Amino acid sequence: xxxxxxxxxxxxxxxxxxxxxxxxxxxxxxxxxxxxxxxxxxxxxxxxxxxxxxxxxxxxxxxxxxxxxxxxxxxxxxxxxxxxxxxxxxxxxxxxxxxxxxxxxxxxxxxxxxxxxxxxxxxxxxxxxxxxxxxxxxxxxxxxxxxxxxxxxxxxxxxxxxxxxxxxxxxxxxxxxxxxxxxxxxxxxxxxxxxxxxxxxxxxxxxxxxxxxxxxxxxxxxxxxxxxxxxxxxxxxxxxxxxxxxxxxxxxxxxxxxxxxxxxxxxxxxxxxxxxxxxxxxxxxxxxxxxxxxxxxxxxxxxxxxxxxxxxxxxx
Amino acid sequence: xxxxxxxxxxxxxxxxxxxxxxxxxxxxxxxxxxxxxxxxxxxxxxxxxxxxxxxxxxxxxxxxxxxxxxxxxxxxxxxxxxxxxxxxxxxxxxxxxxxxxxxxxxxxxxxxxxxxxxxxxxxxxxxxxxxxxxxxxxxxxxxxxxxxxxxxxxxxxxxxxxxxxxxxxxxxxxxxxxxxxxxxxxxxxxxxxxxxxxxxxxxxxxxxxxxxxxxxxxxxxxxxxxxxxx
Ligand code: SF4
Ligand code: SF4
Numbered sequence: 001x002x003x004x005x006x007x008x009x010x011x012x013x014x015x016x017x018x019x020x021x022x023x024x025x026x027x028x029x030x031x032x033x034x035x036x037x038x039x040x041x042x043x044x045x046x047x048x049x050x051x052x053x054x055x056x057x058x059x060x061x062x063x064x065x066x067x068x069x070x071x072x073x074x075x076x077x078x079x080x081x082x083x084x085x086x087x088x089x090x091x092x093x094x095x096x097x098x099x100x101x102x103x104x105x106x107x108x109x110x111x112x113x114x115x116x117x118x119x120x121x122x123x124x125x126x127x128x129x130x131x132x133x134x135x136x137x138x139x140x141x142x143x144x145x146x147x148x149x150x151x152x153x154x155x156x157x158x159x160x161x162x163x164x165x166x167x168x169x170x171x172x173x174x175x176x177x178x179x180x181x182x183x184x185x186x187x188x189x190x191x192x193x194x195x196x197x198x199x200x201x202x203x204x205x206x207x208x209x210x211x212x213x214x215x216x217x218x219x220x221x222x223x224x225x226x227x228x229x230x231x232x233x234x235x236x237x238x239x240x241x242x243x244x245x246x247x248x249x250x251x252x253x254x255x256x257x258x259x260x261x262x263x264x265x266x267x268x269x270x271x272x273x274x275x276x277x278x279x280x281x282x283x284x285x286x287x288x289x290x291x292x293x294x295x296x297x298x299x300x301x302x303x304x305x306x307x308x309x310x311x312x313x314x315x316x
Numbered sequence: 317x318x319x320x321x322x323x324x325x326x327x328x329x330x331x332x333x334x335x336x337x338x339x340x341x342x343x344x345x346x347x348x349x350x351x352x353x354x355x356x357x358x359x360x361x362x363x364x365x366x367x368x369x370x371x372x373x374x375x376x377x378x379x380x381x382x383x384x385x386x387x388x389x390x391x392x393x394x395x396x397x398x399x400x401x402x403x404x405x406x407x408x409x410x411x412x413x414x415x416x417x418x419x420x421x422x423x424x425x426x427x428x429x430x431x432x433x434x435x436x437x438x439x440x441x442x443x444x445x446x447x448x449x450x451x452x453x454x455x456x457x458x459x460x461x462x463x464x465x466x467x468x469x470x471x472x473x474x475x476x477x478x479x480x481x482x483x484x485x486x487x488x489x490x491x492x493x494x495x496x497x498x499x500x501x502x503x504x505x506x507x508x509x510x511x512x513x514x515x516x517x518x519x520x521x522x523x524x525x526x527x528x529x530x531x532x533x534x535x536x537x538x539x540x541x542x543x544x545x546x
Contacts, residue, residue, distance in 0.1 A: 002546055005433045005446075070431020074451035080430045082410040092409035092434050153403060154508050155440035231507075312546065313440050316392070316504055316521050 004309050009068040014146050014301040015175075016061030017099070018168060019294070022176020024054035024106050025139035026207075028132040042200025044120050045188075047132075049180045051113045054135075055106040057179075058142070062099060091152050095145040102138045109135055143172035150308060158236035159308040161226065167218045167300070174211040175297035177204055182290035185283065201286075202272060202279040208293065209265040216258055236311035240303065244310070249303045257296010261289045340419040340484045342458055343513040344472070345495040346393050348520065350479035353378050353391040355539065357471035357480065361395075364459065364470040370541045371445040373456040374471055377545065379520045380535040381527075390520035393480065395471070396443040396456035397504065397512030398422050404435035404444065412452070419484075420513065421460055426452040440508035442546025458482070 027050020034043030066072050071079035083096045109131035112124035147165025154160050181204050188197075226237035240249040268281040281289075353376055361367065361374040374395040382388050402422045405413050412429035415422050429452035436444045436453060447454040459469035463482075467473070472480045483492035495501075501515040523545070527534035538545055 002442075002544060003542065005436050068433070070433065070446045070451040070453065071429070072451070073431070074449065076451055079451070082412070082428050082430050086409075086411050088409065088411060090407050090409040090434070092407065092432065096409060149434075152407060153438045155403060156437055309437070312442075313505055313508060314525060316519075316523060316545065 002310055002312050004306065006068060006305055006309065009064040009066075011298075011301050011305045013061040013065040014168070014305065015298045016057035016064070017146060018143050018172030018301070019175040019179055019297065020054050020056065020058035020061065020106070021102065021139040021142040022172035022174070023050045023057075023179050024102070024109070024135045024176070025143070025173060026176045026180060027051045027054060028109070028135035028139070030203075031128070031132045032136070040196050040199060042196035042203070045184070045196075046180055046200050046204060048113045048118065049183045050176070051106075051110045053176075053179050053183060054139070055103060055110055058099070058103055058106065062103070091145055091149040095142070095149055098138060098141045098145055102142045105131055105134045105138055140169065143169045146172075150304070155313055156236075156308045156311075157232035157313065158226075158239065158311050159304070160233070161222060163218055163222050163225070164304070167215065167222060170211055170215045170218060171297050171300050174208055174215060175294050177208045177211065178290040178293035178297075180204060181208070181286060182294070185286050185290065198279055201281070202269070205265050205279075205281060205286075205289075206269045206273065208289075209262060209269055212258055212262045212265070212293070216254075216262070219254065219258070232312075232314050235314050236307070239307045239311050245303050245307050248299065249307075252299035253296050253303055256292055257299055261292045261296070264289050338417060338420050339486070341486050341513070342398065342419050342421055342463065343483070343485045343492055343496070343515065344395070344458070345481045345492055345499070345501065345515045345517065346519075347479050347481070347495075347499075347517040348391055348393070349518050350477040351376065351391040351393060351475075352477055353389075354476065356474045356476060357393060358539070360470040360474040361456070364462075365454075367454075368448050371447075371454075372540050373443075373454070375538065375540045377539060378537045379522050380537070381520075381522055381532055383533050390518075390522075392516075392519060393471075394441070394443075394504075395514060396422065396439075396458075397441060397510065397514040398458060400511035400513060401509060403438040403440065403508070403510055407434045407438040409434065419463075421458050421463075422455075423457050423460060424453060424455065426450050426454070429453055440505050440510060442542070 027047045030043050030050070031047035034040060066080065069080055083093065084100070087093055087097060109128065112128035112131065118124065144165050147168035150159035151161055151164045223237060226233050227241065239245050264285055268279060271277040272279040355376055358372065358375050362372065365373060367373055374393070377392040377394060379390045379392060398421055402415055405415050405422060409432065410428050410430055412425045413422065413435050431446055431451045431453060433446060433453065444453050444455045462469055469482055472482045481492050481495050483490035485493050485496065487493060496515060499517050501517055502519055503512040503515055504519070522534045523536050524534065536545055
């Protein structure tokens, strides 16, 4: 067993950063797709919740990250500034700049939604739309780079896969959707427009279902290709195929975070999808699905970050 | 250590990392047949840099193998390979880790390093550690402060069996150039693609997997805090 250099702060950051970026991307794309919120009140509401959520987890995650810095640990509070005195092709350098931009843009974007009477076409409309256009690429960038960051090193065979970034991106979007649903579930209150609420909930749940199905596929490809390789990569993937992280990966992430949520969602989404029936997922189920997806997203980051570090190159 | 010439940081976009037109190209050949595993180099290195307890810049592993009476014991000195394509350099977000244009040594500017530990993951040889006092990452730098004054690195200087040969391979008359010309050499973990500048003669690659494959008893001892080879 090799030593763990990146612990809980990094895991929390990868998870929260992904969730915030995902919520931001979902919010901005729903907003832009619905003609800046004109199309339906429900869409505007989704966009609003996503926008309000997005910056918070990212900022908390970045805050956690600071605690993993060696310079911070010896009491040098501000040496991390060095990150922003240069830019190079290191994924961490590009990622830091992306993160900084994302935090600024997402704060401005959230600001345009702040007032309780914010609605489509109010005085912030122009700014909101501009920020939404920036949110999509920046959010995708932040979610993707976390995977690229880990994937960039042949010395870490578990991480060294081009599909890891894709997995992180999809997981980010799906936890983002879940966080919006969860917030609406808890604080949503009652809306006069019952049809609009149903439509927007259906939109989110079916999107989440689609995302999770892609995630299942990507997980399959990730595991399969690693297992089909010989050498270091195969050796590394063994850690979730019988090794020390097997149950955490399969139960904690695949079953809890993917299989159960997708089965529940299928049960409620399919009737409307196939037979145009009413979409009515009970409140408790909605809460449960969101929690499971979010827990699964955390488990994914946990298992991946640890697995990458307890495995390494084989031979000498 | 504080010689400004060795502390120049390399900020700015990544340069072409392989430059054979460097004025000097330092390399080391380790003749494991001449190593007796006395750990004098390990100790010299520890005291040269006051390396904190539990960490090491250079160490000697031992590989014990065979079944009585056909047994063997080989030694494998380890140090930073000063790679031609150092993966530690390409991941460093601050430019604190850089490959020197003048001699190809991979160095760290401890004032710039923020201790993000990215390079510790990127090095396929586990050569880097976080210095508990500076909060920066540290590793072997071929004793730059000595070499720049024309003195051999501490480990080379102390090696009683002349197992470590150090020098400039741009100079065809140097001992290291001659060793490279006349011997069968290998590098560690060539599949990592980092193109090490530390070469080995008769390095024993036996480990647990070799033992499983051949049925030969093998015990690898790292002789450092990290019991498992990194
Ligand atoms: S051995 Fe490791 S630390 Fe040294 S240059 Fe190569 S990659 Fe960098
Ligand atoms: S720990 Fe220091 S030297 Fe290593 S990648 Fe981070 S900033 Fe660069």
